[in-house]
Amino acid sequence: MASLGDVFSGSFLSLFRKVTNTMFGIRYTLDSDLLAARVLENAKDMPVEFVKTFYNMPELELIPSRRKRSPGIKANYVIEIPPEPMAVMNTQGAAFQVPVPKSHLGPGKAVQVRLISPFRSEGMIGKCSNCVPNVWPGSNCSCQITPESDAIFLHLHGGGFVSQTSKSHEPYLKAWAKTLGIPILSVDYSLAPEAPFPRAVEEVLFAYCWMRNNFKLLGTTGRKVIIGGDSAGGNLSVGLILQCIQLSLPKPDHLVAFYPSLLCQMYPSPSRLICLLDPLVMFPCLLRCLNCYADPNYMSTCPRTFVQELESCQNYTDPLLSPLLTSPELLSLFPPTSLFSSDIDPCLDETVSFSNKLMTAGIKVTLEVLSGLPHGFLSLTGMSKDCALAVEHITEKMRDIVLT
Structure with missing residues (x-):
């Protein structure tokens, strides 16, 4: 993060110093005080574009061939759902006439x-991933047509409402698809600040109805539809269920x-104070993400100082923005x-509170x-053995959910 800040701010005058000091972070590895000061400076002063770039780093294909070669995965296909009238x-x-997404970006x-998907079934969209040119040159499709799941x-997907796509979440999604034997459909919803609330909410509903x-x-x-997501994706998952209930x-x-962000407010809960120490979700970054997602006029007020970000905070009570505020009557239909x-996640308190509210409403819930x-941590399996082990554990829990 410190090195990215140097590149983003253009603080180095020579390309040589950018390469040596920034790409490899030499000076920061030698001086921990300098590293801490630079990270704090980045978190406090950098605009939301920096946050977007930082959280998008998992999108980088440092070894592209490893991403493409996925034994056991027979379909990895991007689909464009046209913005046309649809009924479900x-x-x-x-x-029901499904509204075409139109907020902010137009229709x-x-x-x-x-x-x-780990299999090909009759009528499945797209081509077998083994048949895509340049993946395994000269290979023929060896897939058998299997029954539908x-x-x-x-x-x-997560990403603070401002970054990432299904691509950066592919490693664990492929593991789930292969182990669980089911297809996974991941939505690349539009991102803030260019597409603030409710654009993503509209697109998720549109994708769900198309599915x-x-x-x-x-x-x-x-016969069994499971919905889920991490962080911002958890927020949108709950919002989709709310829309289903309200629209019958x-x-x-x-x-x-997974570690869902469920409260679009700067409520100072104990776990949110972890943001003061968290190296990935620092308080100023979280603040900018929530503000630019909730405020449709955010871009017109930039650049903002950290103090201006604080002063611009509002207590949004719309359950589609802050699902934690969903009424007990609606929760009883979940x-x-x-x-x-x-236990060190900034969103832990709101997750626990949401779990308690669901249990009070009579819903079967596990936490x-x-x-x-x-x-x-779901997206950090390539960087941490502990994260990889956690994903393996969650995969087994997902198997129980599928089979139940």
């Missing part, structure tokens, strides 16, 4: 989703949320829910708090 059957058996932008997992209309294309019967649409059969967090893992 509601719970009363009537046709002309397609919604992008990624299908990841009864389950599908709709995934919503329900196209189960065969995705290799599933749709078929709900997912199970909700899975599907069974599984929540995962870490597991893992030890010593950073926020975003």
